[in-house]
Amino acid sequence: MQIGQLAKLAQVTPRTIRYYESLDLLHPSEREGSGFRYYGQDALARLKKIEYLKNLNFSLDEIGSVIELYFSESSNYLGKLKIIEILQAHLKEVDEKIDSLQQFRSEIILQIAKMQQWVEETRNS
């Protein structure tokens, strides 16, 4: 399929796809005479994975450093170990983010409770 089709399926613009290509996140499977970019289903999967990671506040740069982990079929022993390392680092980051968000959540609930009590007290005045 061409770039427009892929863009539609992935809910992004062609510009975005070309931009990702410039960052080495994604490449067309074929590109001959005409200069048109042609993609397969794998490209769609990659694009979706990218958007998914973006949604989790990963920068395109960070995504670039891990996207291969999800799609490279094989690598050597040491490569795999390194991938595990990176993934564990990411796990730690995510855990910390979850923690602080949960703490923030408690704060919000506390604030709401305070406000509600205040409203109760004020109600009859």
Added chain:
Amino acid sequence: MQIGQLAKLAQVTPRTIRYYESLDLLHPSEREGSGFRYYGQDALARLKKIEYLKNLNFSLDEIGSVIELYFSESSNYLGKLKIIEILQAHLKEVDEKIDSLQQFRSEIILQIAKMQQWVEETRNS
């Protein structure tokens, strides 16, 4: 205290403080003849709250819409009800963020497991 002192205490630059002021997030308690900005302890608390919210991926714009809730001492009955509304909306946002992060966390763990198994299998070849 002056802007430099406040900046040091809050671990930001004076430029950042002035920028926040331009966004109405924070104002000096005093500012007469000289043109110098003078702040009290409340400013430090506000700044820290701002940095805290930033850490949770809130934009300065979003922060502007909630910061008052934490520092405005009183308001009328309807005002309080509105504040509660806003806080509940925020709670929802935060909950959703936590959810997606937890989902992502599971995926990472899954990936790590996959990789480790792969390593196991490859180890003796």
Added chain:
DNA sequence: AATCAATCTTACGTTAACGTAAAGGTTTGA
């Protein structure tokens, strides 16, 4: 009085992640 550090405003620069317009090539269907 002189000097030096801190502050002031103004304004251009920077990074990320694209948007958008211009000017032109390609493919496809009538």
Added chain:
DNA sequence: TCAAACCTTTACGTTAACGTAAGATTGATT
């Protein structure tokens, strides 16, 4: 064959959240 629809590259524009430099004031110290 020729026009519509899609594609190409090039390049300037945009938002957020400041950084940074310039030139002028102000406050504090000697």
